[in-house]
Amino acid sequence: MQKRHQVFISSTYTDLKEERALVTQTLMQMDCIPAGMELFPATDEEQLDFIKKVIDDCDYYLLIIGGRYGSTTEEGISYTEKEYEYAVEQTIPVIALLHETPNSISVEKSEISTEMRERLNRFRARVSTGRLVKHWKSGSDLPGQVAISIAQAISRFPRVGWIRGNNVASEDLLREINDLRKENQALKAKYELQKNIPTIEELNPADLDSNITLHGTYSANMTRQGWSANTNWREIFYLISPYLTINTSEAVIKEHLKDGIISKYRINSYKNILSDQDFQTVSVQMQILGLITINAANEHSREKLWRLTPSGESLMYKLRVIKE
Structure with missing residues (x-):
């Protein structure tokens, strides 16, 4: 066709x-x-x-x-x-x-x-x-x-494309069959992965008010200088959650978190870089707390997209809404 x-x-x-x-x-x-x-x-x-x-x-x-x-x-x-x-x-x-x-x-x-x-x-x-x-x-x-x-x-990466109107019915049927096949494969793969993931009770993660120290570097006097900021998980979620109401790339979220931290703690912003290891810890913690989901942009991409879960969206409103 x-x-x-x-x-x-x-x-x-x-x-x-x-x-x-x-x-x-x-x-x-x-x-x-x-x-x-x-x-x-x-x-x-x-x-x-x-x-x-x-x-x-x-x-x-x-x-x-x-x-x-x-x-x-x-x-x-x-x-x-x-x-x-x-x-x-x-x-x-x-x-x-x-x-x-x-x-x-x-x-x-x-x-x-x-x-x-x-x-x-x-x-x-x-x-x-x-x-x-x-x-x-x-x-x-x-x-x-x-x-x-x-x-x-x-x-x-086959895509839907455009076809003549008189071929639409058969094309729609083929696409629906193919979509169902892909969905079935994805569900099987997800089930196999989840069988080996420990439960929250087994992991006993830190709560939102527990402290964490973030690290990074900035440029000053022709050298890289280190910085650190003592914060907690609630504050981190407060800073990034408004950007997660739609699928947002991990790189963008990392920049928003870094900008929020260096602004609040008055850290030099020139060529500032947040520690990737610290950011990956944030990623894992937010997921295990059930506040975000992270998925690949598509099956052939390594770029990750973050988005709020229903629980995360509810918490964002509680933290962000200004009450009378």
Whole structure:
């Protein structure tokens, strides 16, 4: 049955116009449906909401990173990275094409400020974590890389795609059978794992008011300096819970926790990094207390998504609601 796949093209806009045009042409030649925002690039929250609806209808998310981080929200996160976060949260397969040598890109197509270059580097590192990425040097490299990457993605991560209306009934039936098969496999795997997980009574976890010391480092006088903060599990949950009402990537939660801690305890924020070992302990503790669930973005990804359980949501309201 002939099927066409819709691909969302995400990138900064003005510096990558020519590259986007080449990618769009390649996708059309592959009988894919390119979905890009050339006429309405994301530059405000209202437009971003519209773009999310477009991403919802796409089968694959194609990210192109050049020499710019792009326009940012009030939180300091670029709209391109916001699009990426949303695609990951919706478990849409991501294909990432990163410029191999961003320092060689011309000045007019690069970030000038040190801060924006650092944000771009962090974004590149984040995208490269948990997935294979491809690198390009010039626009002429992109058509071949896009063709190979899309073909591999369609083969490895089959998606619903688009078909003619007269084939919908049979396609829906096949999809329902396939979904039931996957659900059955997932339930079997979950059952096997849970058989070996000790009960809460056996683990006897610390309660919410028990203390814990978090550690990290920051940059000062050209060296890394250590810091520590004595807090408790209730405060940690208070800081991160509002961000967990939807599926949120682990990297984002780690940043929110770090920012909340260094703000409250007045710790130097310059190039500040929270200890990953401490953060993994937070992850385990929040799960064993029944406050969050953590799942992979999709069956082929190592990126983890956090979300509140019903118990966690109830506790968040108790901690956060301002009473009369």
